[in-house]
Amino acid sequence: MVKPRKFKIILHDGKRVYSPGDDITGHLELQLDKEMTMKEVHVEFAGKAFVSWNEGKHNYSETEDFFSETTIVHGQDSSATSDQVSLPAGDHRFNFQFQLPPLLASSYEDKMGYIRYYLKARIVKPWRIDIKTTHFLEVWNTINLNHLNNMMLPIGGEGSKSLCCCCCASGAIEGEVHINRRGFVPGEKIVVNATVENHSSSKVRHTSIEFVKIVTYVTRKRQNTVVKSLAKEMGPSCKPRDSLNLNNVELRVPSVRPTGTRHCNVLRIHYAVMLETHLRRCAINLRVFAPLLVGTIPLAGVVGDNSATGGANQTPTTKNATGALPPPYAVATSGGFDNPLNRTDKPTSTYYDWNQSAFTYS
Incomplete structure (x- = not known):
């Protein structure tokens, strides 16, 4: 199985903290030693919240999805066709751009729950495990x-x-x-x-x-x-x-x-x-x-x-x-x-x- 030497999400603005409504621009770096066949390469942009805790033998949990958007940067929609595409050996760069929704909760993390925003790039492989990489974003609400x-x-x-x-x-x-x-x-x-x-x-x-x-x-x-x-x-x-x-x-x-x-x-x-x-x-x-x-x-x-x-x-x-x-x-x-x-x-x-x-x- 061909594995990439590098598969990384790079953001262009270098920010550490984002605000609701901000534009998110960047590119996906993919470095291959050999040619790779695949159905597609896509980048997912999403935000979600999750809570979970135990009381005795009972577990209480809940998930809330804020948004989810996917952009295909190479190939075509894998759910619509069985065709495969290939990438030759070498360095590849795929640009992407998203925008945060204007109304969002601030990022948060503890043992019982979280509010997370992330970019997840995926190489969709036919009949094999997909190759993934994730980059988390820190989002803070502005309260004046x-x-x-x-x-x-x-x-x-x-x-x-x-x-x-x-x-x-x-x-x-x-x-x-x-x-x-x-x-x-x-x-x-x-x-x-x-x-x-x-x-x-x-x-x-x-x-x-x-x-x-x-x-x-x-x-x-x-x-x-x-x-x-x-x-x-x-x-x-x-x-x-x-x-x-x-x-x-x-x-x-x-x-x-x-x-x-x-x-x-x-x-x-x-x-x-x-x-x-x-x-x-x-x-x-x-x-x-x-x-x-x-x-x-x-x-x-x-x-x-x-x-x-x-x-x-x-x-x-x-x-x-x-x-x-x-x-x-x-x-x-x-x-x-x-x-x-x-x-x-x-x-x-x-x-x-x-x-x-x-x-x-x-």
């Missing part, structure tokens, strides 16, 4: 924070959790967390103020302020929301029947993908600042979230990365009676939010419908 409403306004969240001790109510632990504004880009500083009211007879062993990524994986039968900490500042303990103030705690926004996968139905990405009260081992910690939006173009008029500090007393809050994760970017309403279904056996995961967002962007 200046085009969104209320990005300079502070935002926060509050929650409470009742503790039990020896089958008797021990009292509630309440928490509030507020951040200086709603919109950030990687590298900027978030100023956080938080309070803890410990009305229980149990000690809060310590507290933490964290920048978290919230990823929701969606299938037809199940949803799985996972909270992952990306940056953390540890705080002190809080004695029973006591309170604690955490003032002007600073967190840097890490290098992360922009918020949201608005144009993807199976995988959604959001960010928040989380206050966590770390309790005794047999208790589930209280978590309170202040949602934020990570963009790619920063707010104009921000002085350094310290603007709009303070303002905790004027911060609108998102209420949740149990301290469970609220819907992202939702502004408080008079009725608050319905509690999601908490999985106590997996405290980092919550399963519920998380489709709506009060922040929109194009």
Whole structure:
């Protein structure tokens, strides 16, 4: 069987990151030591999302195809004819051009899912295994924070959790967390103020302020929301029947993908600042979230990365009676939010419908 010495996809612009709507131009390099017969050589341009996870013996998975386009660069459509073509020994170059659709989700990858964009070249061989090569593209959505409403306004969240001790109510632990504004880009500083009211007879062993990524994986039968900490500042303990103030705690926004996968139905990405009260081992910690939006173009008029500090007393809050994760970017309403279904056996995961967002962007 004749194998190519070189079979490679080369892009002409040298970009590392693309935006929706960009043109993709390049060529396919094929180097042969001997003549090769084939049905065709084609280049496929595609984007897709995939999620998969296991719960016990059950696997949940879903695939979403965004687009797929194929260009034949040598030969003819192999599905329409049985004729074969050949290429002589030597170096061959086949040009191609595609365009990314204007509305796309940003690239993403983790153990439970991905959003991928790729070029795949294929030599279709008669009665033999095709020869393939793949080149992945990094696509980022552009989110200009200046085009969104209320990005300079502070935002926060509050929650409470009742503790039990020896089958008797021990009292509630309440928490509030507020951040200086709603919109950030990687590298900027978030100023956080938080309070803890410990009305229980149990000690809060310590507290933490964290920048978290919230990823929701969606299938037809199940949803799985996972909270992952990306940056953390540890705080002190809080004695029973006591309170604690955490003032002007600073967190840097890490290098992360922009918020949201608005144009993807199976995988959604959001960010928040989380206050966590770390309790005794047999208790589930209280978590309170202040949602934020990570963009790619920063707010104009921000002085350094310290603007709009303070303002905790004027911060609108998102209420949740149990301290469970609220819907992202939702502004408080008079009725608050319905509690999601908490999985106590997996405290980092919550399963519920998380489709709506009060922040929109194009």
